[in-house]
Amino acid sequence: SAVISQKPSRDICQRGTSLTIQCQVDSQVTMMFWYRQQPGQSLTLIATANQGSEATYESGFVIDKFPISRPNLTFSTLTVSNMSPEDSSIYLCSVEGLANYGYTFGSGTRLTVV
């Protein structure tokens, strides 16, 4: 299955600032997915990132707040902009693996906004 390197693993940020999260995959993938896991809750898809086109955002998430870049088939970034304490969550990237391996997730970025 694919291996994803995600960084930073955690950060504590001041409100009003922005944080960019990076995901590097060890193989070329068509789509990358960005999820949010709020404290004690399940995962919610933020957006789907396809190389060479604008990301597709789920209801409740907007590009101004969560801009995404996908410059090539192995890399993507998610920026959390103008942060507030409500943005404190774990953010995870994911890709679909080979047929027998399901979806692979990065190790996550634990964000705390103070």
Next chain:
Amino acid sequence: GNSVTQMEGPVTLSEEAFLTINCTYTATGYPSLFWYVQYPGEGLQLLLKATKADDKGSNKGFEATYRKETTSFHLEKGSVQVSDSAVYFCALSGNFGNEKLTFGTGTRLTIIP
């Protein structure tokens, strides 16, 4: 749209007890079904999957069978260990490739010695 309903937690069991975590789904077509596990302080790991009706996924002593007639994918293990303590998520995706995962709410499992 797609949805996953998962047994609410938390669940606390004694070591060597039998485990069942219920999961039912609503989806169009023939989704793929997954169980993911999240150990404390770690990311999500795929535990097992099934891609068509009557398939049984298994891994690390855990099993789940894709039941289309009951739209269920219950997770079972015959004898749990303390190291199984984690949060378990049931999830589904469409079968056309590169489709998003829809997750259940997660079930926190604690195994006491």
